[in-house]
Amino acid sequence: MAQFYSAKRRVTTRQTVTVTVDDLDLFGQGVARHNGKAMFISGALPGEQVEVDITEDKRQFSRGKARRILTASEQRVKPLCPHFSHCGGCQQQHAALPLQQQSKASALARMLSRESGQPVAVDEIIGGSAYGYRRRARLGLNYQPKNQTLQMGFRKPASNDLVNITQCPILKPELNALIQPLHQCLGSLQAVRRLGHVELVLADNGPLLVLRHLDALNAADRLKLEQFSHKHQLALFLAPDSDKLEQVSGEMPYYQSDRMKLTFSPRDFIQVNDQVNQQMVAQALAWLDLQPDDKVLDLFCGMGNFTLPLAKLVQNVVGVEGVAALVAKGAYNAQLNNLSNVTFYHQNLEEDVTRQPWAAQGFTKVLLDPARAGAPGVMQHIIKLAPQRVVYVSCNPTTLARDSQTLLTSGYQLERVAMLDMFPHTGHLESMVLFSKT
Incomplete structure:
Protein backbone atom coordinates (compact mmCIF):
# COMPACT_ATOMS: atom_id res chain seq x y z
CA MET A 1 0.00 0.00 0.00
CA ALA A 2 1.46 3.34 -1.08
CA GLN A 3 1.86 6.12 1.49
CA PHE A 4 1.96 9.78 0.52
CA TYR A 5 3.52 12.68 2.41
CA SER A 6 1.12 15.42 3.48
CA ALA A 7 2.50 18.88 4.19
CA LYS A 8 -0.34 19.45 6.66
CA ARG A 9 0.70 16.50 8.81
CA ARG A 10 3.08 17.72 11.50
CA VAL A 11 4.60 15.66 14.26
CA THR A 12 5.69 17.80 17.18
CA THR A 13 7.38 16.93 20.43
CA ARG A 14 6.07 18.66 23.55
CA GLN A 15 8.89 20.86 24.81
CA THR A 16 9.38 22.13 28.36
CA VAL A 17 11.48 25.22 29.07
CA THR A 18 12.20 27.50 32.04
CA VAL A 19 11.72 31.26 31.55
CA THR A 20 11.31 34.45 33.56
CA VAL A 21 8.10 36.37 32.88
CA ASP A 22 8.46 40.10 32.11
CA ASP A 23 4.91 41.33 31.50
CA LEU A 24 1.19 40.52 31.57
CA ASP A 25 -0.94 41.02 28.48
CA LEU A 26 -4.54 42.21 28.69
CA PHE A 27 -5.78 38.61 28.32
CA GLY A 28 -4.01 37.57 31.53
CA GLN A 29 -1.13 35.72 29.83
CA GLY A 30 2.39 36.15 31.10
CA VAL A 31 4.83 37.43 28.46
CA ALA A 32 8.44 36.20 28.33
CA ARG A 33 11.22 36.04 25.74
CA HIS A 34 12.49 32.69 24.49
CA ASN A 35 14.67 31.99 21.46
CA GLY A 36 14.50 35.67 20.52
CA LYS A 37 10.71 35.87 20.30
CA ALA A 38 7.73 36.54 22.55
CA MET A 39 6.24 33.66 24.50
CA PHE A 40 2.68 33.96 25.89
CA ILE A 41 2.13 31.80 28.96
CA SER A 42 -1.23 31.07 30.55
CA GLY A 43 -1.11 30.95 34.33
CA ALA A 44 2.10 32.99 34.72
CA LEU A 45 2.65 36.48 36.17
CA PRO A 46 5.38 39.15 35.78
CA GLY A 47 8.51 38.50 37.85
CA GLU A 48 7.87 34.76 38.09
CA GLN A 49 10.29 32.07 37.02
CA VAL A 50 8.20 29.29 35.54
CA GLU A 51 8.54 25.89 33.96
CA VAL A 52 6.50 26.03 30.75
CA ASP A 53 5.05 23.41 28.43
CA ILE A 54 5.20 24.89 24.91
CA THR A 55 1.86 24.26 23.20
CA GLU A 56 2.37 26.28 20.01
CA ASP A 57 5.56 27.40 18.28
CA LYS A 58 5.27 29.92 15.47
CA ARG A 59 7.89 31.90 13.57
CA GLN A 60 7.25 35.15 15.45
CA PHE A 61 5.88 33.92 18.80
CA SER A 62 5.12 30.86 20.88
CA ARG A 63 2.48 29.90 23.42
CA GLY A 64 2.76 27.81 26.53
CA LYS A 65 1.13 26.75 29.75
CA ALA A 66 2.76 27.11 33.15
CA ARG A 67 3.58 23.61 34.41
CA ARG A 68 5.25 24.74 37.64
CA ILE A 69 5.81 28.10 39.32
CA LEU A 70 9.41 28.12 40.52
CA THR A 71 9.38 31.66 41.94
CA ALA A 72 5.96 33.14 42.71
CA SER A 73 5.01 36.80 42.31
CA GLU A 74 3.84 38.84 45.30
CA GLN A 75 0.85 39.78 43.14
CA ARG A 76 -0.29 36.19 42.77
CA VAL A 77 -3.53 35.63 44.69
CA LYS A 78 -5.77 32.65 45.34
CA PRO A 79 -8.81 32.60 43.00
CA LEU A 80 -12.13 32.73 44.81
CA CYS A 81 -13.93 30.62 42.23
CA PRO A 82 -13.56 26.81 42.49
CA HIS A 83 -14.15 26.57 38.73
CA PHE A 84 -11.32 28.93 37.75
CA SER A 85 -8.96 27.43 35.13
CA HIS A 86 -11.74 25.07 33.96
CA CYS A 87 -14.39 27.70 33.16
CA GLY A 88 -13.70 30.06 30.26
CA GLY A 89 -15.47 33.03 31.85
CA CYS A 90 -12.46 34.40 33.75
CA GLN A 91 -8.77 34.36 32.88
CA GLN A 92 -7.11 36.46 35.59
CA GLN A 93 -8.39 35.51 39.05
CA HIS A 94 -4.85 34.45 39.96
CA ALA A 95 -3.62 38.06 39.51
CA ALA A 96 -4.18 40.87 42.03
CA LEU A 97 -6.66 43.47 40.77
CA PRO A 98 -4.12 46.36 40.59
CA LEU A 99 -1.89 44.21 38.35
CA GLN A 100 -4.83 43.36 36.07
CA GLN A 101 -5.81 47.02 35.77
CA GLN A 102 -2.27 48.23 35.13
CA SER A 103 -1.66 45.63 32.41
CA LYS A 104 -4.85 46.69 30.62
CA ALA A 105 -4.00 50.38 30.98
CA SER A 106 -0.50 49.75 29.57
CA ALA A 107 -1.91 47.82 26.61
CA LEU A 108 -4.37 50.63 25.90
CA ALA A 109 -1.63 53.27 26.06
CA ARG A 110 0.60 51.27 23.69
CA MET A 111 -2.16 50.86 21.10
CA LEU A 112 -3.17 54.53 21.15
CA SER A 113 0.46 55.67 21.06
CA ARG A 114 1.22 53.48 18.06
CA GLU A 115 -1.83 54.76 16.16
CA SER A 116 -1.40 58.44 17.01
CA GLY A 117 2.37 58.50 16.53
CA GLN A 118 2.84 60.27 19.85
CA PRO A 119 3.14 59.13 23.47
CA VAL A 120 -0.30 58.56 25.04
CA ALA A 121 -0.78 57.95 28.76
CA VAL A 122 -3.84 56.61 30.56
CA ASP A 123 -4.90 59.37 32.92
CA GLU A 124 -7.11 57.32 35.17
CA ILE A 125 -8.52 53.87 35.83
CA ILE A 126 -12.24 53.70 36.58
CA GLY A 127 -12.98 50.50 38.45
CA GLY A 128 -15.04 48.95 41.20
CA SER A 129 -15.34 45.70 43.12
CA ALA A 130 -13.28 42.73 41.95
CA TYR A 131 -16.07 40.29 42.77
CA GLY A 132 -19.86 40.45 42.96
CA TYR A 133 -20.02 43.06 40.19
CA ARG A 134 -21.78 41.36 37.27
CA ARG A 135 -25.54 41.93 37.07
CA TYR A 255 -32.09 50.49 36.42
CA GLN A 256 -30.83 53.99 37.18
CA SER A 257 -28.27 56.05 35.32
CA ASP A 258 -27.27 59.28 37.05
CA ARG A 259 -30.48 59.03 39.12
CA MET A 260 -32.58 58.67 35.94
CA LYS A 261 -34.92 55.65 35.77
CA LEU A 262 -34.45 53.53 32.63
CA THR A 263 -36.85 50.68 31.96
CA PHE A 264 -35.64 47.87 29.71
CA SER A 265 -36.68 44.54 28.25
CA PRO A 266 -34.81 41.49 29.63
CA ARG A 267 -33.14 41.06 26.23
CA ASP A 268 -32.05 44.71 25.88
CA PHE A 269 -28.39 45.57 26.26
CA ILE A 270 -27.42 47.15 29.57
CA GLN A 271 -23.94 47.62 31.03
CA VAL A 272 -23.29 44.61 33.26
CA ASN A 273 -21.20 46.51 35.83
CA ASP A 274 -23.47 49.09 37.46
CA GLN A 275 -20.74 50.51 39.72
CA VAL A 276 -18.44 51.30 36.78
CA ASN A 277 -21.35 52.44 34.60
CA GLN A 278 -22.34 55.13 37.11
CA GLN A 279 -18.76 56.44 37.27
CA MET A 280 -18.40 56.27 33.48
CA VAL A 281 -21.53 58.35 32.85
CA ALA A 282 -20.49 60.95 35.43
CA GLN A 283 -16.98 61.21 33.95
CA ALA A 284 -18.27 61.52 30.37
CA LEU A 285 -20.55 64.39 31.39
CA ALA A 286 -17.68 66.12 33.18
CA TRP A 287 -15.30 65.72 30.21
CA LEU A 288 -17.85 67.24 27.81
CA ASP A 289 -17.83 70.43 29.93
CA LEU A 290 -21.55 70.85 29.35
CA GLN A 291 -23.09 74.32 29.19
CA PRO A 292 -26.83 75.15 29.34
CA ASP A 293 -26.94 76.22 25.67
CA ASP A 294 -25.11 73.11 24.33
CA LYS A 295 -26.68 70.85 21.71
CA VAL A 296 -25.35 67.31 22.12
CA LEU A 297 -25.41 64.35 19.71
CA ASP A 298 -25.34 60.88 21.30
CA LEU A 299 -24.51 58.21 18.71
CA PHE A 300 -25.13 54.47 19.33
CA CYS A 301 -27.23 55.69 22.24
CA GLY A 302 -29.08 52.49 23.14
CA MET A 303 -32.04 53.21 25.40
CA GLY A 304 -30.50 56.42 26.76
CA ASN A 305 -27.79 55.43 29.25
CA PHE A 306 -25.93 58.68 28.45
CA THR A 307 -28.71 60.50 26.58
CA LEU A 308 -31.06 61.09 29.49
CA PRO A 309 -28.40 62.31 31.96
CA LEU A 310 -27.14 64.66 29.21
CA ALA A 311 -30.64 66.07 28.70
CA LYS A 312 -30.79 67.24 32.30
CA LEU A 313 -27.88 69.61 31.73
CA VAL A 314 -28.16 71.09 28.22
CA GLN A 315 -30.58 72.76 25.84
CA ASN A 316 -31.10 69.86 23.45
CA VAL A 317 -29.97 66.25 22.99
CA VAL A 318 -30.38 63.93 19.99
CA GLY A 319 -29.88 60.19 20.43
CA VAL A 320 -29.30 57.95 17.39
CA GLU A 321 -29.41 54.14 17.55
CA GLY A 322 -29.51 51.30 15.03
CA VAL A 323 -31.86 49.01 16.98
CA ALA A 324 -35.49 50.16 16.63
CA ALA A 325 -36.64 48.57 19.91
CA LEU A 326 -34.00 50.52 21.85
CA VAL A 327 -35.03 53.77 20.15
CA ALA A 328 -38.63 53.20 21.25
CA LYS A 329 -37.46 52.38 24.78
CA GLY A 330 -35.29 55.51 24.89
CA ALA A 331 -38.23 57.72 23.88
CA TYR A 332 -40.39 56.04 26.53
CA ASN A 333 -37.70 56.57 29.18
CA ALA A 334 -37.41 60.26 28.26
CA GLN A 335 -41.15 60.64 28.76
CA LEU A 336 -40.96 58.68 32.02
CA ASN A 337 -38.35 61.12 33.33
CA ASN A 338 -40.27 64.21 32.13
CA LEU A 339 -37.60 65.21 29.59
CA SER A 340 -38.95 67.13 26.60
CA ASN A 341 -35.60 68.32 25.16
CA VAL A 342 -34.42 64.93 23.89
CA THR A 343 -35.26 63.23 20.58
CA PHE A 344 -34.40 59.68 19.53
CA TYR A 345 -33.86 58.54 15.92
CA HIS A 346 -33.56 55.06 14.41
CA GLN A 347 -30.67 55.01 11.94
CA ASN A 348 -28.06 52.56 10.64
CA LEU A 349 -24.87 54.48 11.40
CA GLU A 350 -22.91 52.49 8.83
CA GLU A 351 -24.89 54.21 6.06
CA ASP A 352 -24.63 57.78 4.75
CA VAL A 353 -26.30 59.93 7.42
CA THR A 354 -25.83 63.36 5.85
CA ARG A 355 -29.44 63.61 4.63
CA GLN A 356 -31.05 62.55 7.90
CA PRO A 357 -33.20 65.16 9.67
CA TRP A 358 -30.93 65.22 12.70
CA ALA A 359 -27.62 65.31 10.84
CA ALA A 360 -27.43 69.03 9.99
CA GLN A 361 -28.19 70.39 13.44
CA GLY A 362 -25.49 72.54 15.03
CA PHE A 363 -24.14 70.16 17.63
CA THR A 364 -21.52 71.59 19.97
CA LYS A 365 -20.60 68.28 21.66
CA VAL A 366 -20.71 64.64 20.51
CA LEU A 367 -20.65 61.40 22.49
CA LEU A 368 -20.46 57.97 20.85
CA ASP A 369 -20.52 54.49 22.34
CA PRO A 370 -20.29 52.01 19.43
CA ALA A 371 -20.13 48.22 19.46
CA ARG A 372 -16.87 46.30 18.89
CA ALA A 373 -16.81 47.18 15.17
CA GLY A 374 -16.31 50.84 16.09
CA ALA A 375 -17.75 53.77 14.14
CA PRO A 376 -15.97 54.05 10.76
CA GLY A 377 -19.19 54.94 8.94
CA VAL A 378 -19.89 58.04 11.01
CA MET A 379 -16.44 59.47 11.83
CA GLN A 380 -16.28 61.72 8.75
CA HIS A 381 -19.70 63.13 9.58
CA ILE A 382 -18.57 63.97 13.12
CA ILE A 383 -15.71 65.94 11.58
CA LYS A 384 -18.17 67.86 9.35
CA LEU A 385 -20.20 68.78 12.43
CA ALA A 386 -17.01 70.21 13.99
CA PRO A 387 -18.07 69.82 17.65
CA GLN A 388 -15.91 71.43 20.32
CA ARG A 389 -15.52 68.16 22.21
CA VAL A 390 -15.96 64.46 21.42
CA VAL A 391 -16.13 61.68 24.01
CA TYR A 392 -15.63 58.19 22.53
CA VAL A 393 -16.57 55.22 24.75
CA SER A 394 -15.05 51.99 23.44
CA CYS A 395 -15.25 48.26 24.09
CA ASN A 396 -12.52 47.47 21.53
CA PRO A 397 -9.14 49.26 21.68
CA THR A 398 -8.28 48.24 18.11
CA THR A 399 -11.25 50.03 16.52
CA LEU A 400 -10.88 52.92 18.98
CA ALA A 401 -7.29 53.43 17.80
CA ARG A 402 -8.39 53.30 14.15
CA ASP A 403 -11.26 55.77 14.61
CA SER A 404 -9.09 58.07 16.75
CA GLN A 405 -6.74 58.54 13.83
CA THR A 406 -9.60 60.10 11.82
CA LEU A 407 -10.09 62.76 14.50
CA LEU A 408 -6.38 63.33 15.11
CA THR A 409 -5.73 64.08 11.43
CA SER A 410 -8.69 66.49 11.29
CA GLY A 411 -7.74 69.09 13.83
CA TYR A 412 -8.59 67.30 17.08
CA GLN A 413 -6.22 66.51 19.89
CA LEU A 414 -6.44 63.69 22.41
CA GLU A 415 -7.00 65.27 25.82
CA ARG A 416 -7.84 62.49 28.28
CA VAL A 417 -7.83 58.68 28.38
CA ALA A 418 -9.53 56.47 30.98
CA MET A 419 -9.38 52.69 31.23
CA LEU A 420 -12.79 51.34 32.30
CA ASP A 421 -12.37 48.13 34.28
CA MET A 422 -15.87 46.96 33.42
CA PHE A 423 -14.97 43.23 33.51
CA PRO A 424 -12.37 42.36 36.21
CA HIS A 425 -10.62 38.98 35.81
CA THR A 426 -11.31 38.90 32.05
CA GLY A 427 -9.50 40.06 28.91
CA HIS A 428 -12.19 42.62 28.02
CA LEU A 429 -10.70 46.11 27.72
CA GLU A 430 -13.09 49.07 27.82
CA SER A 431 -12.01 52.68 27.65
CA MET A 432 -13.12 56.27 27.19
CA VAL A 433 -11.26 59.06 25.35
CA LEU A 434 -11.80 62.81 25.19
CA PHE A 435 -10.94 64.78 22.04
CA SER A 436 -11.08 68.56 21.73
CA LYS A 437 -10.89 70.72 18.63
CA THR A 438 -7.70 72.71 18.41
Missing part, protein backbone atom coordinates in the same frame (compact mmCIF):
# COMPACT_ATOMS: atom_id res chain seq x y z
CA ARG A 136 -26.16 39.83 33.98
CA ALA A 137 -25.17 36.33 32.89
CA ARG A 138 -26.22 33.70 30.36
CA LEU A 139 -25.73 30.08 31.42
CA GLY A 140 -25.77 27.26 28.90
CA LEU A 141 -27.95 24.17 29.47
CA ASN A 142 -27.11 20.69 28.18
CA TYR A 143 -28.85 17.42 29.06
CA GLN A 144 -26.58 14.37 29.40
CA PRO A 145 -28.54 11.25 28.35
CA LYS A 146 -25.94 8.79 29.69
CA ASN A 147 -26.23 9.86 33.30
CA GLN A 148 -29.61 11.61 32.88
CA THR A 149 -28.45 14.89 34.40
CA LEU A 150 -28.63 18.53 33.30
CA GLN A 151 -25.44 20.54 32.91
CA MET A 152 -25.72 24.26 33.65
CA GLY A 153 -22.79 26.62 33.37
CA PHE A 154 -20.31 28.46 31.16
CA ARG A 155 -18.14 27.21 28.29
CA LYS A 156 -14.67 25.81 28.76
CA PRO A 157 -11.82 27.88 27.26
CA ALA A 158 -11.83 27.58 23.44
CA SER A 159 -14.57 24.92 23.58
CA ASN A 160 -18.32 24.46 23.30
CA ASP A 161 -18.32 22.05 26.26
CA LEU A 162 -19.97 23.30 29.43
CA VAL A 163 -18.43 23.52 32.88
CA ASN A 164 -21.11 22.54 35.37
CA ILE A 165 -20.89 25.34 37.94
CA THR A 166 -22.13 25.51 41.51
CA GLN A 167 -21.26 29.17 42.06
CA CYS A 168 -19.93 32.25 40.25
CA PRO A 169 -18.33 34.81 42.60
CA ILE A 170 -18.18 37.57 39.98
CA LEU A 171 -21.99 37.60 39.79
CA LYS A 172 -24.01 39.87 42.04
CA PRO A 173 -24.65 37.91 45.27
CA GLU A 174 -28.39 37.86 44.56
CA LEU A 175 -27.74 36.05 41.25
CA ASN A 176 -25.00 33.79 42.61
CA ALA A 177 -27.41 32.55 45.30
CA LEU A 178 -29.86 31.43 42.59
CA ILE A 179 -27.48 29.10 40.74
CA GLN A 180 -27.90 25.89 42.76
CA PRO A 181 -31.68 26.09 43.41
CA LEU A 182 -32.27 27.07 39.77
CA HIS A 183 -30.20 24.10 38.58
CA GLN A 184 -32.30 21.76 40.74
CA CYS A 185 -35.55 23.29 39.49
CA LEU A 186 -34.61 23.05 35.80
CA GLY A 187 -33.30 19.51 36.27
CA SER A 188 -36.68 18.41 37.61
CA LEU A 189 -38.67 19.66 34.61
CA GLN A 190 -40.22 17.17 32.18
CA ALA A 191 -38.81 19.35 29.37
CA VAL A 192 -35.26 19.03 30.73
CA ARG A 193 -34.00 17.50 27.46
CA ARG A 194 -35.20 20.48 25.42
CA LEU A 195 -33.86 23.55 27.22
CA GLY A 196 -31.55 26.03 25.50
CA HIS A 197 -30.09 28.47 28.01
CA VAL A 198 -31.07 30.63 30.95
CA GLU A 199 -30.36 34.32 31.53
CA LEU A 200 -30.14 35.95 34.96
CA VAL A 201 -30.35 39.73 35.32
CA LEU A 202 -30.37 41.86 38.46
CA ALA A 203 -32.44 44.99 37.89
CA ASP A 204 -32.80 47.75 40.46
CA ASN A 205 -36.25 46.38 41.28
CA GLY A 206 -35.05 42.79 41.74
CA PRO A 207 -33.75 39.76 39.83
CA LEU A 208 -35.28 38.30 36.69
CA LEU A 209 -34.92 35.02 34.83
CA VAL A 210 -35.34 34.29 31.12
CA LEU A 211 -35.60 30.62 30.13
CA ARG A 212 -35.08 29.68 26.49
CA HIS A 213 -36.98 26.43 25.84
CA LEU A 214 -37.03 24.57 22.54
CA ASP A 215 -40.45 22.92 22.89
CA ALA A 216 -43.70 24.15 24.44
CA LEU A 217 -43.79 23.68 28.21
CA ASN A 218 -46.60 21.64 29.73
CA ALA A 219 -48.77 22.92 32.58
CA ALA A 220 -46.79 21.07 35.28
CA ASP A 221 -43.46 22.58 34.18
CA ARG A 222 -44.93 26.06 33.93
CA LEU A 223 -46.34 25.73 37.44
CA LYS A 224 -42.95 24.61 38.83
CA LEU A 225 -41.22 27.58 37.23
CA GLU A 226 -43.85 30.02 38.44
CA GLN A 227 -43.61 28.65 41.99
CA PHE A 228 -39.82 28.99 41.80
CA SER A 229 -40.17 32.64 40.75
CA HIS A 230 -42.48 33.40 43.68
CA LYS A 231 -40.29 31.59 46.20
CA HIS A 232 -37.17 33.49 45.11
CA GLN A 233 -38.98 36.77 44.40
CA LEU A 234 -37.90 37.14 40.79
CA ALA A 235 -39.59 38.08 37.54
CA LEU A 236 -40.00 35.11 35.18
CA PHE A 237 -39.90 35.33 31.39
CA LEU A 238 -40.21 32.42 28.96
CA ALA A 239 -38.60 32.51 25.50
CA PRO A 240 -39.94 29.86 23.07
CA ASP A 241 -37.75 31.37 20.32
CA SER A 242 -35.30 34.20 19.73
CA ASP A 243 -38.06 36.74 19.01
CA LYS A 244 -40.81 35.99 21.50
CA LEU A 245 -40.77 36.76 25.21
CA GLU A 246 -43.61 35.88 27.57
CA GLN A 247 -43.78 37.56 30.97
CA VAL A 248 -45.11 35.02 33.49
CA SER A 249 -44.56 36.82 36.79
CA GLY A 250 -43.00 39.93 38.30
CA GLU A 251 -42.58 43.49 37.05
CA MET A 252 -40.75 44.90 34.05
CA PRO A 253 -37.16 45.70 35.07
CA TYR A 254 -35.45 49.05 35.34
